[in-house]
Amino acid sequence: MNEYESSGVAAGIGVVAGIFYLAIIVLLIAGMWKTFEKAGKPGWAAIIPIYNLIILLEIIGKPMIWVLWLLIPCVNIVFGIWATNLLSKSFGKSEGFTVGLVIFPYIFWPILGFGPATYLGPSAAEAQNGGFGNNPFNNPNNPFNKPFGNQNNPNDTPPPVV
Template identity: 75%
Template sequence: MNEYESSGIAAGIGAGVIFAYLAVIVVAVIGMWKTFEKAGKPGWAAIVPIYNIIILLEIVGKPMIWILWLIIPCVNLVFSVWLYNLVSKSYGKSEGFTVGLILLPFIFWPILGFGDAKYLGPSAAEAQNGFGNNPFNNPNNPFGNQNNPFNNPNDTPPTPPVV
C-alpha cells in the first residue's frame, strides 16, 4: 500500500465522520423544531443561532437578560444546564431527562418533540413563587398567615417621646 492509497482511505473515513456528525445535528434540530412547535412557537427558530435561545427563554419564562449570561464563557455552562432543566420541567420531565438533553441531545430532543410530552407552560413561573413544596406559598414567611409576627394588624407603631 503506498501513501496515495492510505491518504484516500483517511479522506474517506474523515468524510464519513463528517456526514455522521451532520446527521446527528440534523436529528437534534428536527427534535428541537417539533419541541418549539409544541410550545406554540415557530419551529424554524430552532435553526437560527441566537433566536433559538430567545425562544427557549420564552418557553421557560425567563427574562431576556439571560442571553447575556448564556454568552459569557464559564458562566454559560451553569445557565445552560439550568435552562435545559427548566425546559424539561416545562414539558413535565424530571432531572434525569435534563441529563439526557445535555449528554445525548440527538436522542432526547426528538423524544421531547415527537413523544407524548405536553407543554405545561413556563416552569420558571413556579420558581418565582418559591422553591419546593412550600405550604405557605410565601418563601419569606415561614409562619404562614395565621401566626405571622411581621403582619399583625393589632400592632401600632410606637409613638416618639415628647420632649
C-alpha cells in the same frame, strides 16, 4: 499498502464520519424544531443562533436578561443547565431528563420533540410544587401543614377563661 491507498482509505473514513456528523446535527435540529412547535413557537427559530435562545427563554418563562447570562463565558454553563432544567420541567419531565438533555442532546431533543411529551407551561408552574426542591409549605405529608385541633369532631366551645 502504499501511500496513495492509505490516503484514499483515510478520505473515505473522513467522508463517512462527516455524513454521520451531519445526520446527528440534522436530528438535533429537527428535535429542537418540533419542541419549539409543541410550545407554540415557530420551529424555524431553532436554526437562528441568538434568536433560539430568546425563544427558549419565552418557552421557559424567564426574562430577556437571561440572554446576557447565556452569552457570558463560564456563567453560561450554569444558566444553560438551569434553562435546560426549566425546559424539561415545562414539558413535565424530571431532573433525569435534564441530565439526558445536557449529556446527550442529540438523543433527548428528538425524544422531547417527537415523543408524547406535552407543553405544560413556563417551568410547569415551578414543577407543580410551588418551587423547586423541598418546599415544606406545599408538602401534604408535612405535619406542620395540618390544621390544629380535631377536624372530624370540632369543638365549638371557646377555651375556659382563667
